[in-house]
Amino acid sequence: MTTVIDGKNVAASVIQTVKSATAALEKSSGVTTGLAVVIVGDDPASHAYVGSKGRMAKECGFKSVQHTLPAETKQEDLAALVATLNADPSIHGILVQLPLPKPLDSEAIIQSILPEKDVDGLSVVNAGKLATGDLKTGLVSCTPAGAMVFVRRTHGEDLSGLNAVVIGRSNLFGKPMAQLLLNANATVTIAHSRTKNLAEVCRNADILVAAVGRPEMVRADWVKPGATVIDVGINRVAAPERGEGKTRLVGDVAFEEVSAVAGTITPVPGGVGPMTIAMLMANTLIAAHRAAGQTPPQF
């Protein structure tokens, strides 16, 4: 019997933990967890993302601040805002919504966020901490952190003796995911577009994580029977069966046929997707606990 992970459900339980811990932190130390979200320009999709992050932050009991800047904002003014937020003790997490309008240099802005407030986990210092296994002071980017929650709830904390294969080697997902799996004692293989015999490599995986952006690339015969399959791809494909010009979302895994082989699988949509924003809240809570000298909850 295959278990289909309900990402919305897991995300809701993460949010529940964040809510309780936010209230407990406030009670024990008087610290209200604070998240600042910065958005530049008028991109509707970016505004929608930022809106839902703000709503979720309020739901968690955070102080939620949004800074909306015009598209023609200058680099130095954006940098000055980040510096102000870095110095503000009531703000524990800073998120600058990407992409920034041209010609702003987003890399310089991201790297100027204090690593301990970098709740997106994008700074080179947080990458270095993750790479060297320092999860006690580092912050991990939200999507791999969310995927690891699924892995832990399926296999526990210790993945000793399990083979994990990550397909995809992006800095945003594949590399940090591999480091998290390694840190949990899995034997980890990172496969990618240059890998030979990819299907064979994947068949070796007890935990298979796909993050390549190729619709339904992972087929049933790529999967070891009983394996845990985590699908990080979100691809929009034509769905003529729904009517002319209609589309639907699919992952990197051919869900229907792989479901017949896998032990545990995440759907798309409704799998890893809902976890990203939940882990953003978790990271902000973790940052607030550390700032207050308290031990954050485990997710």
Place this chain on the structure above:
Amino acid sequence: MTTVIDGKNVAASVIQTVKSATAALEKSSGVTTGLAVVIVGDDPASHAYVGSKGRMAKECGFKSVQHTLPAETKQEDLAALVATLNADPSIHGILVQLPLPKPLDSEAIIQSILPEKDVDGLSVVNAGKLATGDLKTGLVSCTPAGAMVFVRRTHGEDLSGLNAVVIGRSNLFGKPMAQLLLNANATVTIAHSRTKNLAEVCRNADILVAAVGRPEMVRADWVKPGATVIDVGINRVAAPERGEGKTRLVGDVAFEEVSAVAGTITPVPGGVGPMTIAMLMANTLIAAHRAAGQTPPQF
């Protein structure tokens, strides 16, 4: 026919490149490459290492500075020295010889070295740069950088389609080595003490790198015929055949039997060992080129 890599020979060719580029940099921009080595206390082995680094730096044409501090040096005085070296434009590389005598906090000292002068590649910023594939501004720790020179001279720059297996996941070697191999497009597996069926995992490797510290653990039947085997282990074992109480150095690979299977292999001693100090010189030269706004040579 198995190729046995002569590490001394390769190291000498790296040093030759460093010498020429040091002279060329001085001629073109007036910049003399500068390396500062800091040693605290009287440990004879540490003094021997520092001595050979200083001699090699001079041989390369560097300005070579050694700071010898007493064992009872205070943390703040050592930190002040590092701050002075950070600010000194004639110094491009700073190396603090480890281990530091107790109770000095070596982690704080290492992290206080400017990342662009951290020629040992130990700072969290350099770990993050390597983890995110930024080799243009980062500095890579010397032993994995040296092992990669062997890999490049055997397989070229692009390892697409090759499977690499690294046994060992230390921050000093295993993890950075895996990242370098991945960056060169290999499909990379990181195996370690918790790996199940280690021999089977290793048999899959076109490039097998062992860094576990277990004498002659890798046997002939762990190795794919024709594979490149790089042995980073240095283990001292009893050698009664040389007389009572005598010892000898062996690697993590059973050299004699594996030589019969591998296509290319490094010996111990005389393989990776001599590369570490050569890559320290290379890193210092790279740092000096960057400080002068010039493109460093490739190694």
